[in-house]
Amino acid sequence: MPIYRSHVLVCGGTPCVLKGAKTLKDLLNKELNRYNLADEIRVVETGCLGPCDEGPVIVVYPEGTMYSRLQPSDIPRIVQSHLLKGRILQELVYQAPWSPPSAQEVPLEQEKYLGLQKRVVLRNCGRIDPDSxxxxxxxxxxxxxxxxxxxxxxxxxxxxxxxxxxxxxxxxxxxxxxxxxxxxxxxxxxxxxxxxxxxxxxxxxxxxxxxxxxxxxxxxxxxxxxxxxxxxxxxxxxxxxxxxxxxxxxxxxxxxxxxxxxxxxxxxxxxxxxxxxxxxxxxxxxxxxxxxxxxxxxxxxxxxxxxxxxxxxxxxxxxxxxxxxxxxxxxxxxxxxxxxxxxRIGTEKCPGTKVFTMLGDINNQGLIEVPMGITLREIVYGVGGGIPGGKGFKMAQTGGTSGGCLPAEFLDLPMDYDTLAKAGSALGSGAMLIIDDSHCVVDLLKSFMKFFVHESCGRCTPCREGTMRLYEIIQALAEGTATMADFRLLKELSATMQLTALCGLGQSAPNSLLTCMEYFADEFQAHLNGRCPTGTCKNITVKSDAV
Amino acid sequence: MKSLKDLEAIREKAKQMTGIREGKAQTKIIVGMGTCGIAAGARDTMKVILDELGKRNLTDVTVTQTGCLGLCEQEPIVEVEIPDQPRIIYGKVSAERARQIIANHIVNGNMIGEWVIGRK
The missing domain is CATH 3.40.50.11540 (NADH-ubiquinone oxidoreductase 51kDa subunit)
Structure with a gap:
């Protein structure tokens, strides 16, 4: 069996592929051939390595050095320096946002990336060739x-x-x-x-x-x-x-x-x-x-x-x-x-891990797997590396568009099925949309509701009609034309949908709306008064009786 | 595949291929790959080391490279690091010497004294 002194794992997850991972892989093979290294170094395309926002990512073993944000022009440098001469190219090494940047202290860059993570489902992801x-x-x-x-x-x-x-x-x-x-x-x-x-x-x-x-x-x-x-x-x-x-x-x-x-x-x-x-x-x-x-x-x-x-x-x-x-x-x-x-992993009622996809206003967008029961704070400020641009945390939408929104007071909430259900949200599919304080709640809801209008299959009335009406009222709120009666109708309609829609789509469509109405009541009130606190809703008109 | 035994056989074979990613390898061979090393033939030395390890199925040995040690006239320089033993540095490691180092030092644990230029 041929022995390779080094394995280069190229992330072949879709986010990295979109950022040009295939080109990098071809280039890598070309460069290795040029230096006659092809029989010493094995190039393996793997599944997602995790830090999607930092893509394209590669990991060089045995050192376990993770290089991120690679450009095609970086590849010849990595081959010449690291693979030919054994010198790690420090300036290209992935820097985990929460630990001191020193490649020497922790030899396996990937271990550093993992940090709070615990990999059960993703045990092989980014470590093996999925085609083998x-x-x-x-x-x-x-x-x-x-x-x-x-x-x-x-x-x-x-x-x-x-x-x-x-x-x-x-x-x-x-x-x-x-x-x-x-x-x-x-x-x-x-x-x-x-x-x-x-x-x-x-x-x-x-x-x-x-x-x-x-x-x-x-x-x-x-x-x-x-x-x-x-x-x-x-x-x-x-x-x-x-x-x-x-x-x-x-x-x-x-x-x-x-x-x-x-x-x-x-x-x-x-x-x-x-x-x-x-x-x-x-x-x-x-x-x-x-x-x-x-x-x-x-x-x-x-x-x-x-x-x-x-x-x-x-x-x-x-x-x-x-x-x-x-x-x-x-x-x-x-x-x-x-x-x-x-x-032994996770919490008593919800053992094991959960795979989350982190996106939105967060430094470390990508795929993570953490033990159940980890707090939102640990996810956002630990694994997630915090919020960019010095902005504040406004809310996290857990479980995708059908999930609820959790404001800052829930940052220390343990993430598991029971706890999130009690808070009006859901762990759901594991999408974690982090939203900073520059966004307007009404504006966000408008896009969430538009999604459900588009995706409702039309079979049952509560969902077919309900999603449309919810969207119309939110639209009115964004324009400053909604009344207190509309606001009450939102609540009533949401409750009806949750109780009577045929499937999960209609039942969960109002989740984000209901949680936002509860936790961001002030912003709704402001919109009813014809004012958008963040200035996002540009078309809002001030009603004469409100000012 | 008809039994767990068959699966085990494939696993053992395949493990040798992926072991490098576990970071558990014990013995390390470090080849000097400065310009001086490469000029003196370190690339051939490296190829021979890999070839020899492959032939002998020595999958728990990591092969890495390093830069110039400052003893350019002794290149190609190869360092052998076995846990709990002093690190041995060999000088002027030609392809032939490399094969012997693998056979005597790595496999049988007998350092080849006359080629040693230093130990740490």
Whole structure:
């Protein structure tokens, strides 16, 4: 086997690719050939390394030096200096915003980047070549599946997931083990496992980066789920825009099939399992599990009335487990290391980690994985590196556009499903939109509501009409023409939607509005009086009776 | 693949490929890659070291480079660092010497005294 003295990991996550990572990789190979280094140094394209805002990023091993914000012109310098002569190019080394800039003190730059993070789901992301099943296997890949099908009964697998208290990471936080047990006990000729990878929540891109960075982790999780509930077919429904995810998942499935890790009689047992990839066509509502199933059946993507739940009657009327990408990626480590190990991470009620995508007014935009129960302050000012431009923290919207907004007094709130639900928000999909104090609440809500108007599928009236009316009233507030009656109507309409909309889309659409009305009541009052405190709403007109 | 054993076999093989990223390698070989080193043939020395490590499957050895040590006339200079042992610096390490250093020092633990130009 050829020995390479150095591995250069080029981040192949979409954010870095958009910033030119492919060009850098080609250039790197060209330069290595020029210096006759190609047989000494291996270039590996990996999944997301995390600091997306600092992209394109590469890591050079064995030193573990992370270079960030690279330009094509930096590559010949890195090759000449670091790879040829062994001199680290300090000026290009990634500087974590919260630790002293010294590459010598902490040898592995990547460790420094990780800081408060704990990587379970992203354990391989940015460390292995996602197109190589061998590299996945080298890092204990498929051991959990092997352990499950050769040494555990299906009910024991479910029991382990239950004991681990794994909660669904798609947003609702439903206990995964419980979900599996519903489907497992039904006697049916056919059952399905669906991996919901139709990640449409604005600002959320964790599932994409998990699929791009460690596709085999999802395959292994799906196969274990199939074994546990007695399903022999899996379908991964990927958002159509995620071209790279689709490509990598398909390749990973081919590799796993070639190794006999998918297919018939897996590990010599009686368990058979196959996986197909299906892509969505761009509708946000198809992330809702029943709409997703409708779409898979070839129908218009509209939610079904529940019950029956998919666990009982899902795809083609058969019992179907629908799990999120991140949920499934948590399964192999739980089976391999045991539920006690998993429960030691995070909080008592919500064990494990959560993958967040940080964006908005924050220094360190990108992908992070932290233990459940970490505070908002630790995320924003620790891992996130604070707010740029010396501005103040106004609020964080957790869980994407369907989540609520939390003001500064909630900075010390532990991030887990229960606590956030009590505060009127949701952990949801893990999008973390940080907003500084130069933004106007009404203006933000206007764009949030516009999104729901666009994405409402139109099946039920509360959502179809409600989203439109909410948008109109917010629009009126922004123009200073709204009245106190409109303001009251906002509340009433929101409550109606939460209670009566058919699916999560309409039920959660008013979340951001309701939390903002509660926590930023002054700003609403100011707009009712014809004044925008931040000066964002330019068209606001002052009403004669208000001044 | 029909058993856990098969999986284990692939894992062991693949681990050798990714071990470099774990930062756990014990023994270090450092090759001087200043202009002087390169001019004296350090690039060939490096190739031979990698080749020899590959042939012997010595995956727990890290190979890195460094700049000029200030002993240009002794280039190519190769430093061997084994944990809990003094660091040994060899001078004028030709391709042939490099192969012998791997065989005697790295594999068998016998330093080749006559080529040593310093220890730390």
């Amino acid at each position: 099943i061998d590299e996945y296997i080298a890092n204990d890949g498929y051991q959990a599946l092997g352990k499950a099908v050769t040494t555990l009964r299906p009910d024991e697998v479910i029991e382990m997931v239950k004991e681990a208290k794994l909660l669904g990471r798609g947003g609702a936080g439903f206990p995964t083990g419980l979900k599996w047990s519903f489907t497992a006990k039904i006697d049916a000729d056919q059952k399905y496992i669906i991996c919901n990878a139709d990640e449409g929540e604005p600002g959320t891109f964790k599932d994409r980066l998990i699929m791009e960075g460690d596709p085999h982790g999802i395959i292994e999780g799906m196969a274990i789920a199939g074994y546990a509930v007695g399903a022999n077919q899996g379908i991964i429904y990927i958002r159509g825009e995620y071209a790279l995810s689709i490509e990598r998942m398909k390749r990973a499935i081919e590799q796993a099939t070639a190794y006999g890790l998918l297919g018939e009689r897996i590990f010599g047992s009686d368990f058979n399992f196959t996986i197909q990839v299906r892509s969505g066509a761009g509708a946000y509502v198809c992330g809702e599990e029943t709409a997703l199933i409708e779409s898979l059946e070839g129908n218009r993507g509209e939610p079904r009335v529940k019950p029956p739940y998919p666990g009982v009657a899902g795809l083609w009327g058969k019992p179907t487990v629908v799990n999120n990408v991140e949920t499934l990626a948590n399964v192999p480590p739980i089976i391999l290391n045991g539920p006690e190990w998993f429960r």
